[in-house]
Amino acid sequence: MTLTVKAKAQEAARFLRQLRPLRPRVAVILGSGLGAVAEEVREPLVVPYRDIPHFPLSTVEGHAGRLVAGLWNGQEVLIFQGRFHLYEGYSLAEVTFPVRLAQALGAEVLVVTNAAGGINPEFKPGDLMLITDHINFMGTNPLIGPNDPELGPRFPSLTPPYTPFLCDLARRAAEDLHLDLKEGVYIGVTGPSFETPAELKAFARLGADAVGMSTVPEVIVANHAGLKVLAFSVITNSARGEVEEVAQHRAVLDVAASSGPRLARLIGEVIARV
Numbered sequence: 001m002t003l004t005v006k007a008k009a010q011e012a013a014r015f016l017r018q019l020r021p022l023r024p025r026v027a028v029i030l031g032s033g034l035g036a037v038a039e040e041v042r043e044p045l046v047v048p049y050r051d052i053p054h055f056p057l058s059t060v061e062g063h064a065g066r067l068v069a070g071l072w073n074g075q076e077v078l079i080f081q082g083r084f085h086l087y088e089g090y091s092l093a094e095v096t097f098p099v100r101l102a103q104a105l106g107a108e109v110l111v112v113t114n115a116a117g118g119i120n121p122e123f124k125p126g127d128l129m130l131i132t133d134h135i136n137f138m139g140t141n142p143l144i145g146p147n148d149p150e151l152g153p154r155f156p157s158l159t160p161p162y163t164p165f166l167c168d169l170a171r172r173a174a175e176d177l178h179l180d181l182k183e184g185v186y187i188g189v190t191g192p193s194f195e196t197p198a199e200l201k202a203f204a205r206l207g208a209d210a211v212g213m214s215t216v217p218e219v220i221v222a223n224h225a226g227l228k229v230l231a232f233s234v235i236t237n238s239a240r241g242e243v244e245e246v247a248q249h250r251a252v253l254d255v256a257a258s259s260g261p262r263l264a265r266l267i268g269e270v271i272a273r274v
């Protein structure tokens with residue numbers, strides 16, 4: 001018998017609750033190279049993804065593949081350390097399973113992070129960008145197929161996709177921490193090939209400030225699930241279609257890792273205020 005997404009998420013939630021009576025308010029999905037953000041969690045319950053019923057396994061370099069639950073700045077959080085990408089061959093149901101699990105556990109807020117190429121010429125590697133909107137350029141949508149009205153509406157609104165009061169909270173937190181926080185539009189592509197110069201020039205004209213291979217599916221499902229959403233990119237490389245700036249996975253991970261502590265401080269501050 002094949003289980004529905006809702007049934008799978010509920011089973012996974014039940015499994016976790018029997019390890020500890022979790023009531024997370026905020027769920028966080030960490031992007032490539034950003035695993036260190038989870039080190040902020042106090043009294044962590046660490047569960048490898050492979051132990052959680054129905055959870056896909058993460059394969060890509062730079063992703064630990066475990067869930068960390070605990071307290072962060074007084075807030076009960078659920079951190080997904082390691083995410084799933086379409087380019088690895090996962091279905092969109094698998095890519096977005098962590099969001100359904102967060103929903104099943106009663107989370108109210110989803111924070112998503114990623115590594116991204118900087119299209120905006122003002123951006124440099126290491127910059128943090130608040131995602132204020134996105135362009136779904138993946139050619140698909142995680143909500144395609146029968147809709148379960150208990151999970152969310154058939155035609156959810158994505159205006160706005162990122163919750164304005166959380167964006168404001170992030171801007172104020174960055175200011176108070178004296179952190180430079182850029183803002184912009186994220187364009188999501190499937191990868192795994194990096195973009196051609198012509199694609200990057202086209203994306204700039206479409207209004208994108210950063211490009212990456214994740215986040216859009218999770219954010220669509222989070223909106224469907226009624227979660228409030230906040231998202232950040234770490235700009236790991238410039239992506240303007242110039243031959244001398246060829247994106248490389250290793251460099252992406254290194255830059256993300258060195259920006260991780262700054263992003264952790266920012267998210268920690270937002271979590272303390274939310």
Ligand code: HPA
Pocket residue numbers: 115116117118194195211212213236237238239247252
């Ligand atoms: N393109 C797509 N995804 C990325 C990039 C890029 O340049 N950098 C980090 N993730």
